[in-house]
Amino acid sequence: MELHKEKQLLETLQGVFQLKSGEIKRRHRIEVEVEKKDVVPLLLFVKEKLGYKHLSHISCVDWIEEGRFELIYMPWSHQEQILIMVKVSIPRDAAEMENIDMIWRQANTYQRELREMFGIEFPGFVGDYDFILEDWEDIPPMRRDFDTEAYVKDHYFERPGREDAKDVRTEIAKRSGEQIPDFAKKYSR
Amino acid sequence: MNDKNSQKIVDVIKNFARKHSLFVLAYGTGCGAIEIPATMTSRYDAERFGIRGAATPRQADVLLITGYLSTKTLKRVIRTYEQMQDPKYVIGFGSCTINGGMYWDSYNTIKLLDMYLPVDIYINGCMPRPEAVIEGFIGLQKLIAAGKAEGAKKYKENLDWYRANQKKVIKNWVMPDYNW
Amino acid sequence: MMGDIWMTLLGVLVTTLLAFVTGMFYMGASRKITARVQNRVGPPIYQNFLDLIKLQAKDTAIHHGWMQLLGPAFLMVSAVGSLMFIPVLNKGLFFENFTADGDIIFLLYLMVFGSLGMALGAGQTGNPNSAIGVTRGLTQMVGFEIPWVMAIVALILQYHTTNIAEILEAQHRSGVWSMFANPYAFIAALLAAFGMFRYSPFDIVGAPAELASGPVSENGGKFLGTMMSSHAVFAFVKLVLYVDLFMGGADNLVELVIKTFGLYLIPLTYGMVNPRYRTEQAVRYFYGWPTLFGIIAILYAVFY
Numbered sequence: 001m002e003l004h005k006e007k008q009l010l011e012t013l014q015g016v017f018q019l020k021s022g023e024i025k026r027r028h029r030i031e032v033e034v035e036k037k038d039v040v041p042l043l044l045f046v047k048e049k050l051g052y053k054h055l056s057h058i059s060c061v062d063w064i065e066e067g068r069f070e071l072i073y074m075p076w077s078h079q080e081q082i083l084i085m086v087k088v089s090i091p092r093d094a095a096e097m098e099n100i101d102m103i104w105r106q107a108n109t110y111q112r113e114l115r116e117m118f119g120i121e122f123p124g125f126v127g128d129y130d131f132i133l134e135d136w137e138d139i140p141p142m143r144r145d146f147d148t149e150a151y152v153k154d155h156y157f158e159r160p161g162r163e164d165a166k167d168v169r170t171e172i173a174k175r176s177g178e179q180i181p182d183f184a185k186k187y188s189r
Numbered sequence: 190m191n192d193k194n195s196q197k198i199v200d201v202i203k204n205f206a207r208k209h210s211l212f213v214l215a216y217g218t219g220c221g222a223i224e225i226p227a228t229m230t231s232r233y234d235a236e237r238f239g240i241r242g243a244a245t246p247r248q249a250d251v252l253l254i255t256g257y258l259s260t261k262t263l264k265r266v267i268r269t270y271e272q273m274q275d276p277k278y279v280i281g282f283g284s285c286t287i288n289g290g291m292y293w294d295s296y297n298t299i300k301l302l303d304m305y306l307p308v309d310i311y312i313n314g315c316m317p318r319p320e321a322v323i324e325g326f327i328g329l330q331k332l333i334a335a336g337k338a339e340g341a342k343k344y345k346e347n348l349d350w351y352r353a354n355q356k357k358v359i360k361n362w363v364m365p366d367y368n369w
Numbered sequence: 370m371m372g373d374i375w376m377t378l379l380g381v382l383v384t385t386l387l388a389f390v391t392g393m394f395y396m397g398a399s400r401k402i403t404a405r406v407q408n409r410v411g412p413p414i415y416q417n418f419l420d421l422i423k424l425q426a427k428d429t430a431i432h433h434g435w436m437q438l439l440g441p442a443f444l445m446v447s448a449v450g451s452l453m454f455i456p457v458l459n460k461g462l463f464f465e466n467f468t469a470d471g472d473i474i475f476l477l478y479l480m481v482f483g484s485l486g487m488a489l490g491a492g493q494t495g496n497p498n499s500a501i502g503v504t505r506g507l508t509q510m511v512g513f514e515i516p517w518v519m520a521i522v523a524l525i526l527q528y529h530t531t532n533i534a535e536i537l538e539a540q541h542r543s544g545v546w547s548m549f550a551n552p553y554a555f556i557a558a559l560l561a562a563f564g565m566f567r568y569s570p571f572d573i574v575g576a577p578a579e580l581a582s583g584p585v586s587e588n589g590g591k592f593l594g595t596m597m598s599s600h601a602v603f604a605f606v607k608l609v610l611y612v613d614l615f616m617g618g619a620d621n622l623v624e625l626v627i628k629t630f631g632l633y634l635i636p637l638t639y640g641m642v643n644p645r646y647r648t649e650q651a652v653r654y655f656y657g658w659p660t661l662f663g664i665i666a667i668l669y670a671v672f673y
Contacts, residue, residue: 132261135359137360141296146296148294148296149294156300156301157300158288159288207423209419210420210424215577231408234409234410236411236412237410239420244577244586245498247586248585248590273589274429274589274590
C-alpha cells in the first residue's frame with residue numbers, strides 16, 4: 001500500500017515540532033503526540049501551511065489511573081485526505097487547555113461540551129456554561145469518578161421489577177421445545 | 190326531563206366526538222418521533238381514526254412522549270402540557286417512558302414518566318411499530334369512550350405531589366404559573 | 370310587517386345552515402379526496418363535524434384580551450354577512466335575504482373584513498408566529514385581490530351594473546354565461562381563487578411546519594371551532610359568488626352543488642400536486658399571468 005503521503009506529512013511535522021511520538025495508523029490517518037505548549041502552534045501550522053482546513057472533532061479520554069486527561073484534536077484535509085490525530089495530555093487535577101476557537105469557529109461547540117462533560121477549563125473562551133445539561137450541580141458526568149448508578153438511584157425513581165419476571169430465552173426454548181446452546185447459556189439469567 | 194339523564198346523553202355525545210377526533214401535538218422527544226410520520230402517512234394512515242397533528246399546544250388533545258425524556262426537555266414538556274386545554278391526554282410511548290428502558294442508568298433522563306405527568310396509556314416496545322402505536326391510540330379511544338381517561342383531573346388534584354417530583358429533577362424552577 | 374321580519378330571520382337561518390352544512394361536507398370531502406390521492410383510506414366525510422363538536426366541548430380557560438375573543442366573531446360575521454348579499458339560487462327560488470340591495474363593491478369590502486378582524490385578534494395573542502402569519506396573509510391578499518378585482522371590474526364594465534342579481538339576469542337574458550362571454554375575466558378570477566381558498570401551494574398563512582399554524586396558533590378549543598365553522602360558511606360564500614358571477618347561478622340545489630363542487634375541486638386538486646410557495650413566490654405568481662389575464666379581461670370588456 002502506498003503510504004508516502006502520510007510518511008511525508010509525518011516527516012514534515014517531525015522536522016518542525018518536537019513530537020513525543022508519531023505514528024502512521026493506517027492509510028488516511030496519522031497520530032502524533034505533543035507537549036501542551038506545542039498544540040496551538042502545530043494546529044496553526046497544519047491549518048495555515050498544510051491546508052488542514054477542517055476540524056472534525058475534539059475528543060477527550062479520562063485516564064483516571066494516570067491522573068491525566070488526553071485531548072485529541074482531529075484536523076482533516078480535503079486535498080490530502082488525511083486525518084491527523086493530535087494527542088495532548090493535561091493533568092487531571094488542574095484541567096486547563098489553550099482556547100482554539102479563533103483557529104476554528106466550530107471548536108467553540110466542542111470546548112463547551114468538554115467544559116460541561118469533563119470540567120476542562122479554557123481560559124479566555126467565551127461561551128454559555130449550560131450546553132446540554134441544565135442546572136448541573138454534581139461533578140461533570142463524563143469523568144470516571146462520577147458514579148452514574150448512585151446518582152440515578154439518588155435522583156430518579158425506579159420501577160420495581162415484576163415478581164413473576166421470567167427469563168425470556170428459557171421461556172421461549174421451553175415453549176418451542178428447543179435446547180439452549182452452551183455458548184448462549186451465559187447470557188441467561 | 191331528568192337533568193342527570195340529559196347530562197349523561199350529552200356526555201356520551203361529547204365523548205364520542207372526543208374519541209374520534211384526537212389532535213396530536215407535533216412534539217417529538219427522543220427517537221420515537223420517527224415512528225409518527227410512518228403512522229400518519231399512506232401506509233398506516235392514522236387519519237382514518239380521526240387522529241391528526243396539531244401544531245400548537247392550545248389546539249392539541251394528546252401529548253405523545255415519544256421515548257426518552259431528558260431533564261432539560263422535561264421542563265419544556267411540563268410547560269407544554271400545562272398550556273394544553275382540557276380535556277387532554279398523555280401517551281407514554283416506548284420503554285424509556287415506562288422504566289427508563291436502555292437509559293435506565295443515564296444521569297440525564299427521567300425513568301418513570303408517570304411520576305411527573307399523568308399518563309393515560311402506555312405503549313411498550315423499543316421502538317413500538319406503527320401498528321402498536323395505532324393500537325395504543327385505540328386503547329386511548331376506548332378509555333375516552335368509557336369516560337376513564339382522566340389524567341388531567343388527576344394532575345390537578347395531586348398537583349403538589351407532581352410538583353414536588355418535578356422540582357426534584359428540575360433544580361432551577363423558573364416557570365410561569367398558568368391558570369389553565 | 371311582523372311576518373316579514375320572521376320570514377327574514379328564517380331566511381337568514383336557513384341560508385346560513387345550508388352554507389354551513391355544505392361547507393363542512395366540502396371540507397370533509399376535501400380531506401377524503403386528499404387521502405385517496407395519497408393512497409390512504411382517509412377520515413369519514415363527516416369527520417369535520419366530530420372535530421367541531423370536540424372543539425366546542427373543549428375548555429378555553431385562557432384568553433389574551435377582548436380582541437382575541439372578537440377575532441373569530443369577526444370572521445363569522447364577515448362570512449354570514451357576505452352570504453346575505455349573495456343570491457344562493459336564481460331569483461324567486463330561494464330566500465332572497467338582502468340580495469336586492471347588495472352590490473359587488475360592497476361585497477369586496479365585506480369579504481376582506483373578516484380577515485382583517487382576525488388579524489387584529491391574532492395580533493393580541495402576542496405569539497410571534499401569529500404576527501408572521503398575519504403579515505404573510507395580508508401580503509398574499511394584496512397579491513390575489515388585484516386579479517380578482519380586475520376580473521370583477523371587467524364584469525361591471527361588460528354588464529353596466531354592480532348588482533349581482535342584475536348580472537345574473539343579464540346572463541340569463543343573453544343566454545351566455547359570463548364565463549364564456551368574457552373568458553379572460555373568468556380565468557383571472559379562477560387563478561385568484563387559488564389564493565383565496567388557501568390550499569397548497571398558497572397555504573403560506575397556516576404553514577404548520579414553519580409557523581405552527583400562524584394566526585391560529587394561540588387559539589384552541591372554541592376559538593378554533595368558531596373559525597372552522599366560519600371557514601366552512603365562507604368557502605360556500607366564495608363558491609356561490611363564483612357560480613353567480615360566472616356560471617349563471619343555479620336553478621336548484623342539486624345544480625348548485627354540482628357547480629360549486631366542480632369549482633371547489635380546481636384549487637383542491639391544484640394544491641394536491643404542489644408544495645408550498647414562499648411568500649414572495651406567491652405574490653409573484655399573482656402579479657404574473659392572473660394580472661395579465663385581468664388586464665386583457667378589462668380591455669376585452671371595453672373594446673368588444
